[in-house]
Amino acid sequence: MAMKREMIGKPLTPRKIEVTRAKIRELATATGDTNPIYHDVEEAQEAGYKDLAMPLTFPTTFNFWGSLPKDAVPEDLGMPKVGGLHGEEEYTYLAPIYPGDELTGVNRLVDVTEKQGRSGTMEFGTLETVYTNQHGQEVLKVKTVVIARTPNPAS
Amino acid sequence: MSTDFKAESIPARVFFEDVEVGQELPPLTNPVITHAQLVRYAGASGDFNPIHTDVEAGKNFGLGGTIAHGMLIMGFLGHFISDYLGGPTPVRKFGVRFLSMTRPGETIVCSGVITKKYEQDGQNFIEASIAAKNTEGDTKASGSFTAVLPGKA
Numbered sequence: 001m002a003m004k005r006e007m008i009g010k011p012l013t014p015r016k017i018e019v020t021r022a023k024i025r026e027l028a029t030a031t032g033d034t035n036p037i038y039h040d041v042e043e044a045q046e047a048g049y050k051d052l053a054m055p056l057t058f059p060t061t062f063n064f065w066g067s068l069p070k071d072a073v074p075e076d077l078g079m080p081k082v083g084g085l086h087g088e089e090e091y092t093y094l095a096p097i098y099p100g101d102e103l104t105g106v107n108r109l110v111d112v113t114e115k116q117g118r119s120g121t122m123e124f125g126t127l128e129t130v131y132t133n134q135h136g137q138e139v140l141k142v143k144t145v146v147i148a149r150t151p152n153p154a155s
Numbered sequence: 156m157s158t159d160f161k162a163e164s165i166p167a168r169v170f171f172e173d174v175e176v177g178q179e180l181p182p183l184t185n186p187v188i189t190h191a192q193l194v195r196y197a198g199a200s201g202d203f204n205p206i207h208t209d210v211e212a213g214k215n216f217g218l219g220g221t222i223a224h225g226m227l228i229m230g231f232l233g234h235f236i237s238d239y240l241g242g243p244t245p246v247r248k249f250g251v252r253f254l255s256m257t258r259p260g261e262t263i264v265c266s267g268v269i270t271k272k273y274e275q276d277g278q279n280f281i282e283a284s285i286a287a288k289n290t291e292g293d294t295k296a297s298g299s300f301t302a303v304l305p306g307k308a
Contacts, residue, residue, distance in 0.1 A: 023199070030192070030199035031230030032185055037242055047242070048165035056233030056243045060226045064201025086225040090250030090298075093243075096163060143250070 003112045003125045003148065004078040010108065012076075017062045017103040017131070024052045024099065027061060051098045059091060059142055062105055062131070077109050079125060080148045087124060087145035095139040102134040120151040160244060160303070168241025171272070171279035171304040180267040180283060183235040188223055190259045196227045223257040228287050228296045235265035236285070236300055251285070251298030261289045270299070279304050 021041070028038035036043035037053040044052050097103070111126040124147055131140040193207050202224055205212035213221040229251050237243050257263065264287070271282035281304055286297040 026199040027230070030196040031227065031234055033230075033234040033237065035234075035237060035242070048163065049242075049244075053243055055230070056236060056246060056249055057226060057230045060200050060202070060229075064203075086253050088250065088252045089226065089229055090248070092248050093246055096160060096244065 002078055003109070003123050004076070005112050007077050007109045008112065009110065012107045014104045014106045017105060019054070019097055019099050019101045019103065021052050021099045023061055024054060024058060027058050028055050031055070031057070049098075050096070051100065054097045056091065057089075058097075059131070059140055060089075062103070062129075077125065077127075079146055085147040085149070087147045088143070089145075090143040092141040092143075093139075094141065095133070095137055097131075097133070097139050101139075103131045103139065105129050105131045120149055123148045123150070163244055165242060165244050167245070167305045169239065169245075169304055171281070171306045174269055174272055174281050174304065176269050176272055178269045180235070180239045180269070180285075183231065183238060183265040185231050185234075185263045185265070187262045188227075188257060188259050190221060193221055193223055193227070193259065196224055196230075200224065200226060202226065218256070221259060223259075223261075225253040225296065228253070228257055228263060231263050232265050232285055232287050232296065232298070235267070236302075239267070240302060245302040245304060246300055247280075247303055248301040249298070250300075251287075251296045253296050254294050257289070257295050263287050263289060263295060267300075279306055 025039050033055060037047050037049055038055055041052055107127055107129045109125060110128045113124045115122045124145055127144045127146065129142045130138060133139050197203050197208050206216050206218060207221055207224050210220050213219065232251060236246060236249065240246065265285065267283045267285040269281055269283050273280050280301060282299060282301050284299050287295045289295065
């Protein structure tokens with residue numbers, strides 16, 4: 001399977017994400033971060049936040065828990081279903097995100113490159129996602145590099 | 156690009172004047188990774204790829220067992236940056252490359268060093284390089300972050 005270069009630059013169907021306190025607490029707990037700004041609304045507000053603060057890698061949950069229309073799933077870009085490697089992840093934070101926000105995320109495949117290794121071919125697909133909040137403000141950009149490996153036929 | 160954060164009134168932990176290029180950030184040693192933690196992270200993130208949660212699936216895929224989600228390792232680094240800055244708000248950019256696989260039983264230590272300090276558009280920026288390594292010194296992920304800091308004046 002090859003990544004679909006014909007999809008480069010095409011925005012996929014937007015998906016909707018509701019930011020919730022429960023998922024913020026859950027992710028903070030799973031990464032071992034007990035800072036009360038991610039767990040306790042009162043303490044977060046005393047510290048100056050409007051509500052629970054958003055952990056820096058919380059947007060990873062948007063990929064999996066946001067509503068996924070059929071044509072926004074990675075398979076349609078020719079990404080591997082199983083066995084794909086996560087090469088890179090980069091967040092650009094443009095504005096605060098809080099529980100109660102309703103985000104719209106639009107994914108694009110922006111680049112595909114290929115490298116020949118000794119054991120096979122490696123494809124590097126770069127995805128960009130831009131998230132806009134319910135006020136129409138861009139709040140976050142995410143760049144993800146996925147690596148797909150195709151082994152050489154056994155000789 | 157950061158004007159949208161100006162409405163926030165969160166007291167700073169780190170001030171621009173306190174930061175020098177070459178300064179090391181306080182390291183964060185995470186508890187040893189357990190299989191149960193990978194299951195918990197799968198639930199929290201929503202990434203239920205069986206190579207992270209199912210030992211048999213990991214073996215069948217030639218990995219010899221389960222491996223940690225790369226994003227768990229980046230999550231450790233996010234925790235580390237948040238501890239240094241007192242929260243996530245000053246961060247404008249945070250990126251990593253994943254360099255090697257992590258297995259249950261490994262302990263991940265996050266470290267970082269300030270690489271740049273500059274003013275731009277009336278704001279004070281710092282940049283740091285960061286890494287997550289096991290206790291043998293194998294690098295699992297490395298990258299950088301950029302943050303905006305207030306001055307003391």
